[in-house]
Amino acid sequence: xxxxxxxxxxxxxxxxxxxLPSLEKxxxxxxxLLTLDCVEIAKRAQxxxxxxKRLCNATLEALQRSLGIAEGEGVQQSSLxxxxxxxxxxxxRTISTxxxxxxxxxxxxxxxxxxxxITGERYATFLLYFVIIDNLL
Amino acid sequence: xxxxxxxxxxxxxxxxxxLAAQLDAPxxxxxxxxxxxxxxxxxxxxxxxxxxxxxxxxxANPKPTLDKIISIVTPDLESQDHIxxxxxxxxxxxxxxxxxxxxxxxxxxxxxxxxxxxxNGQNSGANMAQRSxxxxxxxxxxxxxxxxxxxxxxxxxxxxxxxAGGGSPFLxxxxxxxxxxxxxxxxxxxxxxxxxxxxxPGVRGEVEVNTAFPFKSxxxxxxxxxxxxxxxxxxxxxxxxxLTIKNMxxxxxxxxxxxxxACRVALIKRPVYGPGILADEENERGEPVLRKWRRWMKVVFxxxxxxxxxxxxxxxxxxxxxxxxxxxxxxxxxxxxxDEDNDEDNDLQT
Numbered sequence: 005x006x007x008x009x010x011x012x013x014x015x016x017x018x019x020x021x022x023x024l025p026s027l028e029k030x031x032x033x034x035x036x037l038l039t040l041d042c043v044e045i046a047k048r049a050q051x052x053x054x055x056x057k058r059l060c061n062a063t064l065e066a067l068q069r070s071l072g073i074a075e076g077e078g079v080q081q082s083s084l085x086x087x088x089x090x091x092x093x094x095x096x097r098t099i100s101t102x103x104x105x106x107x108x109x110x111x112x113x114x115x116x117x118x119x120x121x122i123t124g125e126r127y128a129t130f131l132l133y134f135v136i137i138d139n140l141l
Numbered sequence: 142x143x144x145x146x147x148x149x150x151x152x153x154x155x156x157x158x159x160l161a162a163q164l165d166a167p168x169x170x171x172x173x174x175x176x177x178x179x180x181x182x183x184x185x186x187x188x189x190x191x192x193x194x195x196x197x198x199x200x201a202n203p204k205p206t207l208d209k210i211i212s213i214v215t216p217d218l219e220s221q222d223h224i225x226x227x228x229x230x231x232x233x234x235x236x237x238x239x240x241x242x243x244x245x246x247x248x249x250x251x252x253x254x255x256x257x258x259x260x261n262g263q264n265s266g267a268n269m270a271q272r273s274x275x276x277x278x279x280x281x282x283x284x285x286x287x288x289x290x291x292x293x294x295x296x297x298x299x300x301x302x303x304x305a306g307g308g309s310p311f312l313x314x315x316x317x318x319x320x321x322x323x324x325x326x327x328x329x330x331x332x333x334x335x336x337x338x339x340x341x342p343g344v345r346g347e348v349e350v351n352t353a354f355p356f357k358s359x360x361x362x363x364x365x366x367x368x369x370x371x372x373x374x375x376x377x378x379x380x381x382x383x384l385t386i387k388n389m390x391x392x393x394x395x396x397x398x399x400x401x402x403a404c405r406v407a408l409i410k411r412p413v414y415g416p417g418i419l420a421d422e423e424n425e426r427g428e429p430v431l432r433k434w435r436r437w438m439k440v441v442f443x444x445x446x447x448x449x450x451x452x453x454x455x456x457x458x459x460x461x462x463x464x465x466x467x468x469x470x471x472x473x474x475x476x477x478x479x480d481e482d483n484d485e486d487n488d489l490q491t
Contacts, residue, residue: 007278010278010281095291097170097239097291097293098293099158099161099162099168099169099170099240099293100161100164100167100168100169101154101157101158101161101466102157102160102161102168102195102197102198102465102466103459103465103466103467103468104468105457105459105468105470106438106457106459106466106468108457109438109440109446109449109455109456109457110406110438110440110443110446111443111445111446112445112446113161114158114240114293114295114404115293115404115444115445116170116239116240116287116291116292116293117287117288117291117292117293118287118293118294118403118404118444119280119283119284119287119294119295119296119401119402119403119404120293120294120295120296120402120403120404120405120406120443121246121295121296121297121298121392121402121404121405121406122151122154122155122295122296122297122298122406122408123151123297123298123299123300123374123392123405123406123407123408124148124149124150124151124300124407124408124409124410125148125149125299125300125390125408125410126148126149126151126299126300
């Protein structure tokens, strides 16, 4: 359960403080809470079924709220994960590579708000030469 | 042997970003930048060389400075985690940083989880599972930073050679990182050369492979070995040459890490050999005469722009010069013959 606070930083864990140690000991993750049957979790962690059910529902609800897809009064709440097109356009910034062609391929450059990975070889791989020789001989 | 700028250009790319982010709107974010390095300190001489030679940086006002690049070295995983979790968020706000570069993301994970002794039998599986969960946490941490502070996060990643089946015995090793690193186009790599990689090998070939090594045939379209060409950046060439197949790479840290990323850019380099690569033209080290490297930038996947497409067709060729990276303008088809004159990258060392 260590990941519950990471997945849902604002989750009121204090309400479920009795359940968490046992869930943690039995390696129940937040994903398990959402995907497994409550009965199974209750059995695995040896906890009262109703408490587990309450926790599962609360987790689901909190997740939906943080995604901005909850039904009812919570819908209009602002969520970090849900943005309107205008908001995205307004905050859209990129860092140029200082070369027009490279920038064009990157859609303007490296965008803010995202993780971008640059991957590539570091050193000449001498192994490669063996492979080439291997094939030439 | 001539000193080549032997890398694919990652460092040049990152250093350019460090300076470009300091520029005003069309180019950058007018902000300070943070360079977190796991291996060697920031190559300041190269940064100042860029600063004094790149035309855009020269004409900029105000000029970017080295003072606005904050750099820190994180020699091990523990310090890396601590710095990212507790110090970076504070530094971001204090210095108004909008670009974080982590170079490289894999080094400390490799050192931590792939050390000898930690990798045998059951242990290695548990190790990898633990590494995966650590990577997910790192991804979440970086994503939250990127989103909450609206800053750009750029991570550099290394590549490992991807091996086909079991060609030569000494190549037939399995690395820790590596359901991904093991690529198998059937058991005998030579049989698939010439045939398009993106299609399944002939039925006959597959049957042969199947009978010889029942668990080695992985051209199953649902398998990772088959699908990784669409997210690793290597292997989606519809008409791969002999050399291309032998020169297949896989970014480190595998599928789990890939799922943490929004955008992957692969820098691909290919050797250009001299007029003859025959045995008698080899120098005394037994290498074919290597004339130069050609480099391409390829968008593998991104949320805001279309990928470059298969092979190197849509990729942008670039070269690294004293004044930075420059795209190679597309000329007539056989540009191979007339690029003798731009060998200036020889004086750079990554």
